[in-house]
Every structure is written in structure tokens, then in C-alpha cells.
Amino acid sequence: MASKIKKPVLASKGRKKNRMNWGLFLLAIPGLFFLVGYYYIPLFGLIIPFKKMDVAKGIFRSDWCGFDNFKFFFQSPDVWTVTRNTIGLNVLFIVITLTVSVLVALGLYEMSKKKVKLFQTCFFVPYFISWVVASYIVYALLSPDLGVIPNILEKLGMSVPNFYNEPKYWTAILILSYIWKHVGYNALIFYATLVGMDSALHEAAAIDGASKFQRIKYICLPYLMPIIVLMGVLMIGKIFYADFGMFYFLPRNSGTLYPVTDVIDTYVFRMLRVMGNIGMSSAVGLYQSAVGFILVLITNMIVKKRNEDYALF
Amino acid sequence: MIQSRKEKIASNIITLIFIILALFCVVPIFYILAASLSDEITLSREGYSLLPRGFSLEAFRFVLESPKAILNAYAVTIFVTIVGTVVSLLFTAMFAYVIARKDFSLSRIFSFMVFFSMLFNGGLVPTYIMMTQYYNVKDTVLALIIPYIIMPWHVFLMKGFLADIPVSLIEAAKIDGASEIKTFFKIVLPITKPALATVGLFIAFTYWNDWYQSMLYIDKALLNSLQFYLYRIMNNIQYLSSSMMAGNISIDTSSMPSETARMVLCVLAAGPMLVIFPFFQKYFVKGLTVGAVKG
Incomplete structure (x- = not known):
């Protein structure tokens, strides 16, 4: 990209800092207000897991109880299952979604504008479907008597499983649903990055006789790398959080599927709304945040060691 | 740009894969649309399909x-x-x-x-x-x-x-x-x-x-x-x-x-x-x- 002559833009480095610019500060105030109010002030609530929470007394005046809430959670037999499901499925989601999205973006980049538009529309449709509606779609496909897939299996003379009672199918169902919903969006982010690439690079490579495959490998992929790393690290930071809507709605809260589909978020939600256990659910919340954050720090450190430029901070 | 034969085949294969992926994204939604236009009794007998089962606006009428x-x-x-x-x-x-x-x-x-x-x-x-x-x-x-x-x-x-x-x-x-x-x-x-x-x-x-x-x-x-x-x-x-x-x-x-x-x-x-x-x-x-x- 050295060939590109850059006009100075807002983000250019080395611009001299002015004294406090009150006009800009004024513009930032509304955003700052909601950012602090919704994301930062609740951080005080991180002491809740160490308290014997009494709603009447409020957060700060409730009595301390040490690590009791954590003990309770880590001793329950479910902790291993929900942690394994959450991390295991998220790792699969991250790897598969990133791979498929990058491949789709590279494919789009080689296509004509007209085709791109058509495919982009199709891939994007599921992104705008909520998990509630998606759960009806999955139900239409899988329901034991009326579902599309059981009907096909029946016509083929195969035995028809009741998908809502068979945990073994759900890892695949969840992965397919996740890809279905997210590939369009992620692919477009990568595609938008590729479009921003300087075409002179490709022309030069073509003159030097590089094949399409070589150009993808040596020009496109390195160009995408920083964004892939960014998306990857952000997803790793959320590895302890599951997409609640998906896990809550798709399996239709079927108890027999819990061994495969129950994740930390659905577990916390049941704790809180069904059993009203504030202490324990907040302990799990802190566990999610803290471990996720540590994972991001570690990933960033590894990335930084391999290539300084790709690190997030 | 002149495409070699090999590249042309590859690009056709990619297009095919993309068509399958596009169908995978869009088709499931049509089952819902078809079901909403179906007759309740026929649907509960024959199951979901891509085309409405016994076309009927009864469900829309009922909801609205x-x-x-x-x-x-x-x-x-x-x-x-x-x-x-x-x-x-x-x-x-x-x-x-x-x-x-x-x-x-x-x-x-x-x-x-x-x-x-x-x-x-x-x-x-x-x-x-x-x-x-x-x-x-x-x-x-x-x-x-x-x-x-x-x-x-x-x-x-x-x-x-x-x-x-x-x-x-x-x-x-x-x-x-x-x-x-x-x-x-x-x-x-x-x-x-x-x-x-x-x-x-x-x-x-x-x-x-x-x-x-x-x-x-x-x-x-x-x-x-x-x-x-x-x-x-x-x-x-x-x-x-x-x-x-x-x-x-x-x-x-x-x-x-x-x-x-x-x-x-x-x-x-x-x-x-x-x-x-x-x-x-x-x-x-x-x-x-x-x-x-x-x-």
C-alpha cells in the first residue's frame, strides 16, 4: 500500500493535540452519558456475588458473604456441562463462521457486481430474522409429525428420529443455525475490507504472472488478516457468553436436550427468573466476564508476539 | 482479463456453491410463508411444505x-x-x-x-x-x-x-x-x-x-x-x-x-x-x- 498517496484524513497520526476542545466534548456528552450509565455504573454490581443480596437493603448495604456464591455454583454438577457446552460450541462457531465468511468474501470479490448484489441479499436475509422466528422455522423443518425433514426421511423409508428428544443431533443443528444467521454479516465485513484494497496491487501481481490462487494467498489474505484477528479476538472475548436467544428458543426448552444445549446464559437466566437466586447468578456473571477478559488478554499477547501490527492493544 | 479454462471451471463451481448456500439461507423462510397461507387441517395432516397446503387465508383472517x-x-x-x-x-x-x-x-x-x-x-x-x-x-x-x-x-x-x-x-x-x-x-x-x-x-x-x-x-x-x-x-x-x-x-x-x-x-x-x-x-x-x- 506504499504506492498509495494518502490524503490526510481525520484518523491520520501525528496531528498536533489542541487544548481541550469543548465543542467536541459537548458532542460526546450524550454518548458518554449512556456509555457510562449502561456499561460502567453496573460494574459496581460486581460486588454482588460477594454479598448476601437483600433487595430491600440494596447492593451496598447487604451483608458480605465471601465466596459462598461461587462455592455453590462450582459445586453444582451442572457447572461442568454448561461450561463445556458454552466453550465447545463457541469455539466451533468462531472457527467455522470465520472460515466460511472469509471464503464467501473471497468468492464475492471475484464475482461481477450483479452477482454480488444477488448473493449478498440472499446471505443477509437470515440476519434480519429474530431467533424467535427462527425457532419456528427450525420447528417447521424438524417437528416430529409435520416437519419437512422427518417427512423426507419417511418417504425415503428411513427411521424418523424425534429431533427434540435426541441430543446427538443438536450440535450440528446449532452450528448450521449459527452459520445460517451470521455468515452474511461477517462475510460482508470482510468483503467491504477487500473492496477497499488498492487495485494497483492486483494489476502489478497480474503483470508478474501471479495466478488467481496466488493473488488470493499473497495479497487478499494478508490484507484481511488484521480484520480477521480483530473479529476473532472479539469473539474470543465473548467465548463464555452464549447467544442466549438461540439456545433459549431453538431447542424449545426441551429438558432432554439440556446435556447438549444448556449454556451458561440459559443456566443463569433460569437461576434468576425461575429460582430467583441472585447471588449465584451474579457469581456466574462475574466468572463469565473475568475469564473472557483474561482470554482476550492472552490472545492479544500471543498475536502481539507473532505480529505487532495485528495486536488490538 | 483473459480467463484460463481451469479458472473458468473453478469460477463455475464457486457460483454453484454460492447458489446452494443462497438457497440454504432463503428457502427455510418460505416454509413459514407457505404455512401461513395454508389451511390448518390440511397442514396438520400433511405437514409443512414449500407451497401452501390447501391455500387459505383463514389464519390471516383469524389473526387480523x-x-x-x-x-x-x-x-x-x-x-x-x-x-x-x-x-x-x-x-x-x-x-x-x-x-x-x-x-x-x-x-x-x-x-x-x-x-x-x-x-x-x-x-x-x-x-x-x-x-x-x-x-x-x-x-x-x-x-x-x-x-x-x-x-x-x-x-x-x-x-x-x-x-x-x-x-x-x-x-x-x-x-x-x-x-x-x-x-x-x-x-x-x-x-x-x-x-x-x-x-x-x-x-x-x-x-x-x-x-x-x-x-x-x-x-x-x-x-x-x-x-x-x-x-x-x-x-x-x-x-x-x-x-x-x-x-x-x-x-x-x-x-x-x-x-x-x-x-x-x-x-x-x-x-x-x-x-x-x-x-x-x-x-x-x-x-x-x-x-x-x-x-
Whole structure:
């Protein structure tokens, strides 16, 4: 990209800092207000897991109880299952979604504008479907008597499983649903990055006789790398959080599927709304945040060691 | 560019794979649409299919006959979506512009604050307690709007676009004596259209499809959002009939088109977003530039 002559833009480095610019500060105030109010002030609530929470007394005046809430959670037999499901499925989601999205973006980049538009529309449709509606779609496909897939299996003379009672199918169902919903969006982010690439690079490579495959490998992929790393690290930071809507709605809260589909978020939600256990659910919340954050720090450190430029901070 | 034979075959294969992937994305939705136009009895005998089973508008008629609860849910969702999107888009753009201005002494700190909130947060319980005990927004429409006003990821999308505005433009405005606020509204915003359209659509989508905040904070039936209403009737079709009864029409539950009526509600809930988004699509590629997270 050295060939590109850059006009100075807002983000250019080395611009001299002015004294406090009150006009800009004024513009930032509304955003700052909601950012602090919704994301930062609740951080005080991180002491809740160490308290014997009494709603009447409020957060700060409730009595301390040490690590009791954590003990309770880590001793329950479910902790291993929900942690394994959450991390295991998220790792699969991250790897598969990133791979498929990058491949789709590279494919789009080689296509004509007209085709791109058509495919982009199709891939994007599921992104705008909520998990509630998606759960009806999955139900239409899988329901034991009326579902599309059981009907096909029946016509083929195969035995028809009741998908809502068979945990073994759900890892695949969840992965397919996740890809279905997210590939369009992620692919477009990568595609938008590729479009921003300087075409002179490709022309030069073509003159030097590089094949399409070589150009993808040596020009496109390195160009995408920083964004892939960014998306990857952000997803790793959320590895302890599951997409609640998906896990809550798709399996239709079927108890027999819990061994495969129950994740930390659905577990916390049941704790809180069904059993009203504030202490324990907040302990799990802190566990999610803290471990996720540590994972991001570690990933960033590894990335930084391999290539300084790709690190997030 | 001249394509070799090999490359041509490869590109045909890729197109084929893309067609399959496109069908995988789109076809499932048609099952819902077909079911909503089906006859209840035929559907319950033959199952779901791509074409309506015994074409019938009965389910639509049933749902729209006594539409009080549905209209109410629509009203809540439309109000929240419009107000939320306008406020959120404006505040997001303002904040993103400020952190994109490298000459602003606090831009790095503000930028880090957005980034950090993506990585670390209080979690469900502390947020829930703050919202209900301290901000007192439980069972108000504010509970549906506040959570999505500043979404860190959207700030970064917006910043990615704004960071590429030429400095000379801002400086010219300054020389003409325009204040920062005037510069932002008169010069920056008008040229930010692709990002505003893209991020605005994603914000609208977030509000429109939200059921989570309703589930957490809303107990009043009057404030049910569309998606939440759909969720309520998912396992309990009685909820549909009871909320219909509120419209003073008694319904014989046994003859109710329950399966198809649910699908009608799905179509009504998902339809508007699917109709709107293609119009915004031309802005997507320009508007979806992820900026540098680092400082």
C-alpha cells in the first residue's frame, strides 16, 4: 500500500493535540452519558456475588458473604456441562463462521457486481430474522409429525428420529443455525475490507504472472488478516457468553436436550427468573466476564508476539 | 482479463456453491410463508411444505379479525424502533465523530472506554439490578430503549467510516468560523450517509427484533413488543386466544387455526425488516468499514 498517496484524513497520526476542545466534548456528552450509565455504573454490581443480596437493603448495604456464591455454583454438577457446552460450541462457531465468511468474501470479490448484489441479499436475509422466528422455522423443518425433514426421511423409508428428544443431533443443528444467521454479516465485513484494497496491487501481481490462487494467498489474505484477528479476538472475548436467544428458543426448552444445549446464559437466566437466586447468578456473571477478559488478554499477547501490527492493544 | 479454462471451471463451481448456500439461507423462510397461507387441517395432516397446503387465508383472517393485542404489540415495537433508532443513531454518530478526531485530547480515552465495554461488563444481574432498583425503568418503555442507545460495535463501525473524512474539510469549516457542533451537523453528517444508512438499519433491526429486554423488564401486557408477544404464544397458544378474547370476541379454541396462526404472526413480525433492508443494501459495503480499534 506504499504506492498509495494518502490524503490526510481525520484518523491520520501525528496531528498536533489542541487544548481541550469543548465543542467536541459537548458532542460526546450524550454518548458518554449512556456509555457510562449502561456499561460502567453496573460494574459496581460486581460486588454482588460477594454479598448476601437483600433487595430491600440494596447492593451496598447487604451483608458480605465471601465466596459462598461461587462455592455453590462450582459445586453444582451442572457447572461442568454448561461450561463445556458454552466453550465447545463457541469455539466451533468462531472457527467455522470465520472460515466460511472469509471464503464467501473471497468468492464475492471475484464475482461481477450483479452477482454480488444477488448473493449478498440472499446471505443477509437470515440476519434480519429474530431467533424467535427462527425457532419456528427450525420447528417447521424438524417437528416430529409435520416437519419437512422427518417427512423426507419417511418417504425415503428411513427411521424418523424425534429431533427434540435426541441430543446427538443438536450440535450440528446449532452450528448450521449459527452459520445460517451470521455468515452474511461477517462475510460482508470482510468483503467491504477487500473492496477497499488498492487495485494497483492486483494489476502489478497480474503483470508478474501471479495466478488467481496466488493473488488470493499473497495479497487478499494478508490484507484481511488484521480484520480477521480483530473479529476473532472479539469473539474470543465473548467465548463464555452464549447467544442466549438461540439456545433459549431453538431447542424449545426441551429438558432432554439440556446435556447438549444448556449454556451458561440459559443456566443463569433460569437461576434468576425461575429460582430467583441472585447471588449465584451474579457469581456466574462475574466468572463469565473475568475469564473472557483474561482470554482476550492472552490472545492479544500471543498475536502481539507473532505480529505487532495485528495486536488490538 | 483473459480467463484460463481451469479458472473458468473453478469460477463455475464457486457460483454453484454460492447458489446452494443462497438457497440454504432463503428457502427455510418460505416454509413459514407457505404455512401461513395454508389451511390448518390440511397442514396438520400433511405437514409443512414449500407451497401452501390447501391455500387459505383463514389464519390471516383469524389473526387480523380481533387484532387488538397484535396492533398494540406493533405499536410498541414501532414506537421503540423509531425513537430508539433516531436517538441511538444520532448519539452514536456524535460520539464516533469525537473519537475519530485524533486532534481531540480525550479521543484515545473515550475510544478505549468503548472498546473496554465490549470486553468486560457487569453481566446480567448487576445490569438488571441497576435498571430496576436505581434507574427505576422497570415496566416502562425506557427499559426497551436505553440498552441499545450506545452499542460499542456500532460506534466502531461509524468511527471506521468517519476516520476517512479529509481533514481539509473540517479545517475549511473552521476557517469559515463554524463551531464544532455546526461543523458536525452541517458538514460531517451529510457526507456520512452510507454509514448512517447502514448503522441505522442495524440499530433499527436490533430494536425491532428485541424480545430480551421485554423478557427482563416488562411485565405489563400493554408494553409487550411484537417479538415478545410471539415468544409468549410459542409454547402457549392459549395466550393467543386469551389475548384475543380481550377484544370481546369469544373463540372456540378447538377450531382455532393455531399452527397456521403462529406462522402468520411470524410473517407479520419478520416481514417489515425483510422488505426494508434491500433498499439500504447499496450503502452496506461503504458503510461497513471497521475502523482501527487501537487509539
